[in-house]
Amino acid sequence: MKRVVILISGRGSNMEAIVKACQAEGWPAEVAAVISNRPEAGGLAFAASHGIATAVVDHKAFASREDFDAELARVIDGFSPDLVVLAGFMRILTPGFTARYARRMLNIHPSLLPAFTGLHTHERALAMGCKLAGATVHFVTAELDHGAIVMQAAVPVLPGDDATTLAARVLTAEHRIYPQSVRWFVEGALVWDGEVVRHRDDAAQHLVLS
Numbered sequence: 001m002k003r004v005v006i007l008i009s010g011r012g013s014n015m016e017a018i019v020k021a022c023q024a025e026g027w028p029a030e031v032a033a034v035i036s037n038r039p040e041a042g043g044l045a046f047a048a049s050h051g052i053a054t055a056v057v058d059h060k061a062f063a064s065r066e067d068f069d070a071e072l073a074r075v076i077d078g079f080s081p082d083l084v085v086l087a088g089f090m091r092i093l094t095p096g097f098t099a100r101y102a103r104r105m106l107n108i109h110p111s112l113l114p115a116f117t118g119l120h121t122h123e124r125a126l127a128m129g130c131k132l133a134g135a136t137v138h139f140v141t142a143e144l145d146h147g148a149i150v151m152q153a154a155v156p157v158l159p160g161d162d163a164t165t166l167a168a169r170v171l172t173a174e175h176r177i178y179p180q181s182v183r184w185f186v187e188g189a190l191v192w193d194g195e196v197v198r199h200r201d202d203a204a205q206h207l208v209l210s
């Protein structure tokens, strides 16, 4: 059984989708812990109610990013994870931290990377008049919202959309591609081809919702 540790900062709907899929589909994995940098994160209650260990490492209690990341790594490593999953974890990580979990830490970003790294992706996509939006699951590197892409999902931008309606449509897609990506990792189905990640049996690494 592979051990997965999930990091959240808020409501944790992606974490919830991963926990549910793991249990329902019988992955060779268990979610060993859910860790938040915010004590009030809504997702902690869901995790606890599903018998999953929870922990809080409050970034406000640390003087520097290095100090916070060192304590976060100590807590994560206490759960001996094979994979660390960032699911709405809203902290910039130090290079030492990302190097420690190289090729075993995933993130989901609500855009079709490499477009719109950083914050306010939906507002920026709407301001550009984008006709497609989406989400990307990728391995984490030192560079924000970069790293090998595992899956991408595209959704249409519809007339009358605002950032709220577009975010909701993208989130539906996130809840499909993040569990799928984590499942592939724990099954050992992801293979590195240089700096690119492929599915060993060429399963589709994209999803297009209309």
Ligand code: GRF
Pocket: 008, 009, 010, 011, 012, 013, 014, 015, 087, 088, 089, 108, 109, 110, 135, 171, 174
């Ligand atoms: C998601 O849209 C994710 O892509 C972004 O933050 C949101 C987190 O939502 N980074 P949730 O906490 O998983 O519900």
